[in-house]
Amino acid sequence: MTQSIAPDRGWVPSACTLPTAExxxxxxxxxxxxxxxVRAVARPEQTRLRLELVLGPxxxxRAAELTARENGCCSFFTFTLTVAGGHLTLEVAVPAEQAGVLDALQARAATAAA
Incomplete structure (x- = not known):
């Protein structure tokens, strides 16, 4: 089953429980x-997105707080924030049926980072 994404809501899936006004x-x-x-965007797998962030507390x-709140309304996301080897990386994983949401998230990240 493919998740639909309303064009006027960007990458927000219909399964999101965040109130529409928010x-x-x-x-x-x-x-x-x-x-x-965001310094770099990579898609190592269809269901996984890797964002290299500017290293800094x-x-x-900010990424930890935002992704924790996002996981509260869209629990299908798995966010992993890693600091290692002088790099700060945010990985976002979704189940296969939510790959369309990850496509839209990747496009937003690439556009905003450009």
Missing amino acids: QPLRLAEFDALFADA EHAA
Whole structure:
């Protein structure tokens, strides 16, 4: 089953439990994080996205807080934030049926980071 994504809501899947009025604000938070912190975007697998972030405690804290809140309304996401070897990486994984959501998230990250 493929998850539909409403065009006016960006990458927000219909399974999201975040109130509709709050969704544009959450999108803006992700876009701001992407614009401020994303250095590289990679898609090692159809169901996994890797974002290399600018190394710094403020970016790590911001990414951790935002992804924790996102997981509260879209529990299908698995977020892994890693600091190792002088790099800060955010990996996002989804089940195969949510790959379309990851496609849209990747496009937003790449656009905002450019």
